[in-house]
Amino acid sequence: MIEIAISRRLSNGSQVFVLDIELVSEARRIALFGPSGSGKTQTLQAIAGLARPDAGRIVIDGVTLFDSERGVCLRARERGVAYLQQDYGLFPHLTVAQNIGFGLCRGWLNPRRGALPDEAMYWVGAFELDGLLDSYPRDISGGQKQRVALARALALKPRLLLLDEPLSALDAALREKMRQEIAALQSRLNIPVILITHDPEDAACLADQVFCIQDGRIVKSCHPRELARQALQSSTPSMTLDALKIA
Numbered sequence: 001m002i003e004i005a006i007s008r009r010l011s012n013g014s015q016v017f018v019l020d021i022e023l024v025s026e027a028r029r030i031a032l033f034g035p036s037g038s039g040k041t042q043t044l045q046a047i048a049g050l051a052r053p054d055a056g057r058i059v060i061d062g063v064t065l066f067d068s069e070r071g072v073c074l075r076a077r078e079r080g081v082a083y084l085q086q087d088y089g090l091f092p093h094l095t096v097a098q099n100i101g102f103g104l105c106r107g108w109l110n111p112r113r114g115a116l117p118d119e120a121m122y123w124v125g126a127f128e129l130d131g132l133l134d135s136y137p138r139d140i141s142g143g144q145k146q147r148v149a150l151a152r153a154l155a156l157k158p159r160l161l162l163l164d165e166p167l168s169a170l171d172a173a174l175r176e177k178m179r180q181e182i183a184a185l186q187s188r189l190n191i192p193v194i195l196i197t198h199d200p201e202d203a204a205c206l207a208d209q210v211f212c213i214q215d216g217r218i219v220k221s222c223h224p225r226e227l228a229r230q231a232l233q234s235s236t237p238s239m240t241l242d243a244l245k246i247a
């Protein structure tokens with residue numbers, strides 16, 4: 001079960017943004033859908049422990065990651081949350097093997113290929129990265145970068161996987177392939193996934209429940225099929241949201 005009730009006020013002088021997110025879900029795969037600037041990334045950052053809400057609670061499968069009333073705020077590395085950011089966040093000066101091994105052992109900047117622990121090698125095999133272990137991120141494709149980032153994230157055995165627009169950097173053909181791969185991965189892993197997407201097709205394939213965000217708030221929750229149906233008749237995420245709110 002995913003329980004999130006957080007608020008945070010962001011201000012940079014003239015501009016103020018208020019994040020006020022409340023959602024509870026039994027679904028194992030949820031999508032956050034909303035227009036640019038609506039608060040999706042801020043929400044994931046709060047869950048990952050990279051941004052601290054002013055108040056509220058974040059509880060994942062009974063484990064409290066943040067609870068302002070009880071003074072609980074686990075550090076990012078104590079949360080067991082894998083966060084795959086839009087640009088995949090690979091270190092350009094480290095090889096694929098070093099990138100994958102990086103989070104497993106602090107200070108481990110120079111791992112030899114054979115030194116990758118079993119939990120990392122499992123994902124190297126699963127994502128067919130064996131031949132790329134000595135390559136650098138600049139020398140591999142977008143889909144391969146994504147697999148490396150996923151392998152790095154999953155090797156840490158997270159209790160929750162956060163995906164920020166996991167397919168946005170890929171061309172149409174690769175996008176469809178990776179969509180199927182991530183969907184297959186989700187059914188193999190028994191960990192909850194929260195993903196951000198602008199694409200109703202991604203939501204339909206990768207989520208069981210969609211939470212629509214607008215201006216820092218959840219304005220609607222629906223089945224991914226309902227989102228896809230409304231999106232067909234709308235040309236922007238904002239129009240889709242307006243149609244969903246009326247439906």
Ligand SMILES: Nc1ncnc2c1ncn2[C@@H]1O[C@H](COP(=O)(O)OP(=O)(O)OP(=O)(O)O)[C@@H](O)[C@H]1O
Pocket residue numbers: 010011012015016017034035036037038039040041042043
């Ligand atoms: N320090 C800040 N002060 C004021 N507003 C901020 C600050 N940091 C971020 N914001 C605002 O927070 C809002 C939410 O940002 P966020 O990155 O979560 O949006 P998003 O929904 O992920 O957008 P996108 O889909 O474009 O990535 C934006 O409107 C942004 O301008």
